[in-house]
Amino acid sequence: MKQYAELYKKELLDQIVPFWEKYSLDKENGGYFTCLDDKGHIYDTDKFIWLQARQIWTFSNLYQEVHKEVAWKEIALLGAGFLEKNGRDTAGNWYFSLNQKGNPLVQPYNIFSDCFAAMAFGALFKIEPKKRYADTAKTTFDNILRRQENPKGKYNKIYPGTRNLQNFALPMILCNASLELEHLLGVEQVEKVTDSIVDLIMNKFYHKESGLVLENISETGEFVDSFEGRLLNPGHAIEAMWFVMNLGIRKNDNALIEKAEKIMFQQLEHGWDKRYGGIFYFMDFKGHPPQQLEHDQKLWWVHLETLVALAKTYAYNQNPKAKIWFEKVHEYAWNHFRDKQNGGEWYGYLNRQGEVFLHLKGGKWKGCFHVPRALLEVWKTLENGF
Amino acid sequence: MKQYAELYKKELLDQIVPFWEKYSLDKENGGYFTCLDDKGHIYDTDKFIWLQARQIWTFSNLYQEVHKEVAWKEIALLGAGFLEKNGRDTAGNWYFSLNQKGNPLVQPYNIFSDCFAAMAFGALFKIEPKKRYADTAKTTFDNILRRQENPKGKYNKIYPGTRNLQNFALPMILCNASLELEHLLGVEQVEKVTDSIVDLIMNKFYHKESGLVLENISETGEFVDSFEGRLLNPGHAIEAMWFVMNLGIRKNDNALIEKAEKIMFQQLEHGWDKRYGGIFYFMDFKGHPPQQLEHDQKLWWVHLETLVALAKTYAYNQNPKAKIWFEKVHEYAWNHFRDKQNGGEWYGYLNRQGEVFLHLKGGKWKGCFHVPRALLEVWKTLENGF
Numbered sequence: 014m015k016q017y018a019e020l021y022k023k024e025l026l027d028q029i030v031p032f033w034e035k036y037s038l039d040k041e042n043g044g045y046f047t048c049l050d051d052k053g054h055i056y057d058t059d060k061f062i063w064l065q066a067r068q069i070w071t072f073s074n075l076y077q078e079v080h081k082e083v084a085w086k087e088i089a090l091l092g093a094g095f096l097e098k099n100g101r102d103t104a105g106n107w108y109f110s111l112n113q114k115g116n117p118l119v120q121p122y123n124i125f126s127d128c129f130a131a132m133a134f135g136a137l138f139k140i141e142p143k144k145r146y147a148d149t150a151k152t153t154f155d156n157i158l159r160r161q162e163n164p165k166g167k168y169n170k171i172y173p174g175t176r177n178l179q180n181f182a183l184p185m186i187l188c189n190a191s192l193e194l195e196h197l198l199g200v201e202q203v204e205k206v207t208d209s210i211v212d213l214i215m216n217k218f219y220h221k222e223s224g225l226v227l228e229n230i231s232e233t234g235e236f237v238d239s240f241e242g243r244l245l246n247p248g249h250a251i252e253a254m255w256f257v258m259n260l261g262i263r264k265n266d267n268a269l270i271e272k273a274e275k276i277m278f279q280q281l282e283h284g285w286d287k288r289y290g291g292i293f294y295f296m297d298f299k300g301h302p303p304q305q306l307e308h309d310q311k312l313w314w315v316h317l318e319t320l321v322a323l324a325k326t327y328a329y330n331q332n333p334k335a336k337i338w339f340e341k342v343h344e345y346a347w348n349h350f351r352d353k354q355n356g357g358e359w360y361g362y363l364n365r366q367g368e369v370f371l372h373l374k375g376g377k378w379k380g381c382f383h384v385p386r387a388l389l390e391v392w393k394t395l396e397n398g399f
Numbered sequence: 400m401k402q403y404a405e406l407y408k409k410e411l412l413d414q415i416v417p418f419w420e421k422y423s424l425d426k427e428n429g430g431y432f433t434c435l436d437d438k439g440h441i442y443d444t445d446k447f448i449w450l451q452a453r454q455i456w457t458f459s460n461l462y463q464e465v466h467k468e469v470a471w472k473e474i475a476l477l478g479a480g481f482l483e484k485n486g487r488d489t490a491g492n493w494y495f496s497l498n499q500k501g502n503p504l505v506q507p508y509n510i511f512s513d514c515f516a517a518m519a520f521g522a523l524f525k526i527e528p529k530k531r532y533a534d535t536a537k538t539t540f541d542n543i544l545r546r547q548e549n550p551k552g553k554y555n556k557i558y559p560g561t562r563n564l565q566n567f568a569l570p571m572i573l574c575n576a577s578l579e580l581e582h583l584l585g586v587e588q589v590e591k592v593t594d595s596i597v598d599l600i601m602n603k604f605y606h607k608e609s610g611l612v613l614e615n616i617s618e619t620g621e622f623v624d625s626f627e628g629r630l631l632n633p634g635h636a637i638e639a640m641w642f643v644m645n646l647g648i649r650k651n652d653n654a655l656i657e658k659a660e661k662i663m664f665q666q667l668e669h670g671w672d673k674r675y676g677g678i679f680y681f682m683d684f685k686g687h688p689p690q691q692l693e694h695d696q697k698l699w700w701v702h703l704e705t706l707v708a709l710a711k712t713y714a715y716n717q718n719p720k721a722k723i724w725f726e727k728v729h730e731y732a733w734n735h736f737r738d739k740q741n742g743g744e745w746y747g748y749l750n751r752q753g754e755v756f757l758h759l760k761g762g763k764w765k766g767c768f769h770v771p772r773a774l775l776e777v778w779k780t781l782e783n784g785f
Contacts, residue, residue, distance in 0.1 A: 377626065
């Protein structure tokens, strides 16, 4: 597996990072353009907080983990300045999107904006230790914990009481965000937050009888037979499993790592499209038609996060099954998402058959994050071990 | 074209109506099951107000327009009783969805629930003239007009002022709903509501330079270069054009009918997939990647509403172009959406290549409405003229 380390490193540093350095910087207004076509041309100038924050995180992390490249720190600061100036409402909640100049377009209904902002400023503080970056990360994180019970606030359209569901995404992101912010939160808070979340994920969202991870469960942790309750998102579950593996390594908890490995393989085997290859985006627990019209598409992040989970598994115990699956998913991802013609960032959206159907490198939901993070994680994991 | 009248009538009465009569009735709780697989089996029991109301409308309309079948009136009443009892909050706004027993699941964020409820009770009043049905239709319609400026109310996530957009859907539905409710609203109110809307649609949403109908425009009626501003929905625009044709007939305004015809052909020619056939679901005004991952799919309602628009055009002026296009869309629709194996209601969702990828006859957004309404409209239009 060692030979993949070099390949992933080369792709990251020769293709992916230069693409974003070259095409995404808004030097006039600050922040980044993320709506870039396959030639790198900007086709839309709106700025989505998820993606602004994630790009700050990525360039801070490259500076921290790869080498101290001054240009990378400057790119991180270009986004941070823009977000500090424009990103929050008066209560400190992060908007969902801004226009090119930074005027708010969409209200702070989406708590993942806050999650990625906390991670961005936490990572930036590591490479540029200004107190205000740490403060932004910490107050944002506290705000997330405070909003945790009703993350959408007044924008929540669910009628209370009839069918209250818990959603998988926030606990999952908090596993990752807590670890990312440990230098600011301290060991005790990280343990307090993650212990209960890991229990929730591994014993409630993980539905033991079926071996599948549910996206939504009842307040008491039960399966609910409805569109939301039947929803499966294999990529989400697999990504969460490598977050849990990281927590297991940190706690030296082999049983937890092995349970995460088992659950990861179950989602992968269940989510793999035996007809066309690749991993489905959404599935229905009972095999009924999902409500998501895009359910059978193959998305970049699903496959890249799976490669990270498989690399980590292999690094942990050299399980030959991890190698077989890594090579299978690697083949699929490199042959389908990678842009052989133009190079640069990878494509993101394939139809079920594996054909690119959106000729973009970035958009409203795809920015400078999953591809570079996964390439870096796979490279470092296969080179240095877990 | 006359020979199609018999075909559409037969399909409506032998396949579509019996399917919903047989599989959709919840005799225990009232209302209808709409989540039905290709064999008619119920795969989910939630009740979506759009679809409950539309089925009341459809069966009331069949009773009114086809023949006085007592069973059809009973089916309409089965839904109406359920909605009267469970459908509204204390302010008279219609919820988005209820569970099987009628407890609210999703709040009244979506004004189209109200639009279809007004149409349902308006149509029911025609066949069962109880005052309370008329009252429900009228108060709901007044409520829609009152909420018109900010239909989503507190659930509106747009930050005010940066980029205020007007959306096409509500004006479009109001064209149709006003005519449907003329027996309750009176001629004067219908004219007041529709005159300004027709102007808005035909002179603002219709972008003269490009010949395309925009889904979202600025407050002053301009094109806005953003994801929402570039959005095209050819099926929506084509459906709106037959609503406008109906208004033109009512007003004896030939220029309006001919403008609607021209605009309809422009959307159809632009929206037709020259590679695989069928009409795209969403497109981007500038040809950029749309944000909707389902944009290149082929949806049943788009094609059925197009057949209605073409039948009306042909009935109006025997334009041979309308015949050519009718036969082309007819071939596509009957060969792809119709279920040759199981019969009954048609399929709804095809991938770009034209393959059924959701094996359902109804779901969260597809119920007993577009197929029967279009079959009836085509049949009656080709048999009797406009």
